[in-house]
Amino acid sequence: MDSSYIKNLKTPIVVIGLGKSGKSALSLLTEFGFNDQQLFTYDEKDLSANFHKPEQILATGPKTIVVSPGVPLKTDWIQKLIASGAELTSEISLAASLLTTEKVIGVTGSVGKSTVVSLLGVGARTIDSHAFVGGNLGVPFCNYALDLVKGKNRADWVVLELSSYQLENCKKLSLDYSIITFLSPNHMERYADLEEYYQTKLTITSITKNICLFNKTSADCASYARQSKCNHILINSENFSHTELLPQVYLIGLHNKDNFALASEIAHICKWPEKAFSEMTRYRGLAHRLEFVATLTGVTYVNDSKATAMDSVLVATRGCLENISDGNKVYLLLGGKDKNLPWEQLQPLSLNEKIIPVFFGACGNLAKQKANLSGEYFEKLGSAINYCQKRAQSGDVVLLSPGGTSLDEFKNFEERGDFFKTLVLSSVEA
Numbered sequence: 001m002d003s004s005y006i007k008n009l010k011t012p013i014v015v016i017g018l019g020k021s022g023k024s025a026l027s028l029l030t031e032f033g034f035n036d037q038q039l040f041t042y043d044e045k046d047l048s049a050n051f052h053k054p055e056q057i058l059a060t061g062p063k064t065i066v067v068s069p070g071v072p073l074k075t076d077w078i079q080k081l082i083a084s085g086a087e088l089t090s091e092i093s094l095a096a097s098l099l100t101t102e103k104v105i106g107v108t109g110s111v112g113k114s115t116v117v118s119l120l121g122v123g124a125r126t127i128d129s130h131a132f133v134g135g136n137l138g139v140p141f142c143n144y145a146l147d148l149v150k151g152k153n154r155a156d157w158v159v160l161e162l163s164s165y166q167l168e169n170c171k172k173l174s175l176d177y178s179i180i181t182f183l184s185p186n187h188m189e190r191y192a193d194l195e196e197y198y199q200t201k202l203t204i205t206s207i208t209k210n211i212c213l214f215n216k217t218s219a220d221c222a223s224y225a226r227q228s229k230c231n232h233i234l235i236n237s238e239n240f241s242h243t244e245l246l247p248q249v250y251l252i253g254l255h256n257k258d259n260f261a262l263a264s265e266i267a268h269i270c271k272w273p274e275k276a277f278s279e280m281t282r283y284r285g286l287a288h289r290l291e292f293v294a295t296l297t298g299v300t301y302v303n304d305s306k307a308t309a310m311d312s313v314l315v316a317t318r319g320c321l322e323n324i325s326d327g328n329k330v331y332l333l334l335g336g337k338d339k340n341l342p343w344e345q346l347q348p349l350s351l352n353e354k355i356i357p358v359f360f361g362a363c364g365n366l367a368k369q370k371a372n373l374s375g376e377y378f379e380k381l382g383s384a385i386n387y388c389q390k391r392a393q394s395g396d397v398v399l400l401s402p403g404g405t406s407l408d409e410f411k412n413f414e415e416r417g418d419f420f421k422t423l424v425l426s427s428v429e430a
Contacts, residue, residue: 001148003032005097005172010063010087011038014051016078017068018043024140025066025091031149062086066094069136069165072190092162093172095141098148102132104158104174105266108167108204109181109215112259114286115251116181117161119263122283123276128156135160165190167203177269178208178230179262182255183220198224205229213265217258237261241268248281250292252302253319256285288417290316290401293424298394301424304401305417308336310345316401321354328395331356331388333381334371336404336416338363343370343403350374356391360384362408381409381416385423398424 006029013034015026018041029039042057043049051057054077057065064087067073073088082088105120107113114137121133130153132144141160148154162170164187183198191197198220205212206229214225216234225232237246237257242264249260260280267276284292293301300323304316313334320330332349334357343366349355350373357375359368364377378384381400388398406416 001098001100003098003149006032006094009034009089012040012060012062013038013064013066014040014042014057014060014062015066015068016042016057017071018046018049019068019070020138021091021140021142022066022068024142024146025068025094028094028142028146028149029066031146057081064089066090067169069163069169073168088169089171090166090169091140091142092135092160092166092170095145096170096173098145099158099174100154102155102158103176103270104160105270106135106160106162106173106175106178106204106208107181108162108164108201109179109221110184110186110201112181112215112255113161113179115256115259115289116179116263117159118286119260119280119283120159120266123263123267123272123280124157124159126276126279127272130155131157131159133159136163136166137161162204164197164200167200170203170207173207175204175208177210177266178204178212179266180204180212180214180221180225181259181262182215182218183224184218202227202229205232211269213262215258215262217255233265235261235265240265242277245277245281250282250284252285252290252292252323253315254322255315256290256319288413290319291417293421296424298396299389299392300397301420302397302399302401303417303420304399305406305413305420307401307403308339308405308413310342310403313346313401313403314349316399317349317355320397320399321352324354324397325395328393328397329354329356331358331392331396331398333358333360333384333388333398333400334367334373334375334403335359335361335364335381335384336402336406337361337408338366338404341367341403343367344372346371346373346403358384358388361402361404363404367403381419382423385420386427389424389427 015022041049042051107117124131132155208230212232213235215221216236240261288305291303293303357373359377360381400420406413410416
């Protein structure tokens with residue numbers, strides 16, 4: 001392990017931002033022996049930080065700043081620090097500096113990247129019990145680096161989800177393979193325009209050694225692929241190497257078929273064995289995001305509890321409609337707590353006789369009225385689920401994609417989704 005990059009960082013060092021990545025970077029630097037006179041922290045809200053105001057950092061005169069992804073590099077005082085000679089680095093760069101033999105796959109995109117990373121993680125772990133899967137997905141890369149420093153086994157494969165924010169500041173990162181899952185407008189509060197946002201995403205191609213896959217279905221992906229700085233190919237569910245696997249894929253919706261195609265094609269290029277593909281087909285999706293729960297007595301149950309926006313509900317409903325025959329129905333559970341939502345955007349659902357809306361919760365009647373949809377209303381989610389279970393026939397789908405937040409009956413969308421899954425499974429077992 002070459003630890004010279006970290007050991008030679010000039011002090012004082014300030015870790016800016018104490019979210020997951022900032023705390024992980026702080027732990028790694030502490031493990032390398034940087035002490036309280038050399039290492040400081042900044043966070044506006046975290047009371048454990050040394051500094052809570054930019055002026056305090058400027059007065060310290062740091063020689064190195066570890067900037068967390070959530071802190072825009074364009075911020076005036078960050079630019080002042082860089083102009084004064086402070087070296088800019090990141091949690092991603094610190095961890096990447098300790099890599100040796102690992103093969104690294106990086107995934108970015110406006111949507112779909114978490115699903116693709118999770119699919120690749122399932123495949124990688126069939127051939128490498130030490131595989132690391134993380135980054136923007138929720139497990140900081142420095143967690144892996146810290147394990148290495150403590151003597152744990154090195155991974156053969158590393159799979160990283162990379163946000164545009166992380167791609168702004170990752171100079172030590174080198175990828176063997178990469179994927180851009182989809183390009184569409186996002187984070188316009190951070191970037192001057194759509195072009196700047198897309199160019200930041202394309203940064204991934206300049207740090208990729210072998211090949212980058214672009215989603216052919218995304219028009220902007222296909223267009224910007226021409227600007228790739230590395231070898232690239234366009235892939236979707238119609239033209240990847242293992243289209244014969246699609247009927248076995250648990251993931252719901254055409255967009256997820258494309259996500260599977262991208263992950264599968266990288267696995268094919270990497271020459272992963274058949275068991276990796278087999279496990280990837282069984283992946284049921286991220287929890288509470290179009291998550292396949294079970295097929296019981298012929299009825300498929302899908303948990304999309306995280307859907308608290310109308311476009312999410314529409315995407316989920318379309319995805320479930322793709323999987324049913326002409327005579328079958330999608331029982332759509334709508335409701336929860338309102339946050340001044342544009343329920344009227346769901347009005348087109350009334351034109352499809354395959355959709356049976358079922359309303360629940362504090363805003364169920366409001367949603368029903370504003371969306372101009374007909375359907376039964378229940379005060380509690382449990383009663384609405386029971387109603388669907390009694391009426392759904394073999395081949396139907398019961399979809400929890402509520403639109404409203406969970407805070408009328410549950411602490412968060414996770415608790416609501418877990419309630420749905422538990423009730424569905426326990427009622428059938430009983």
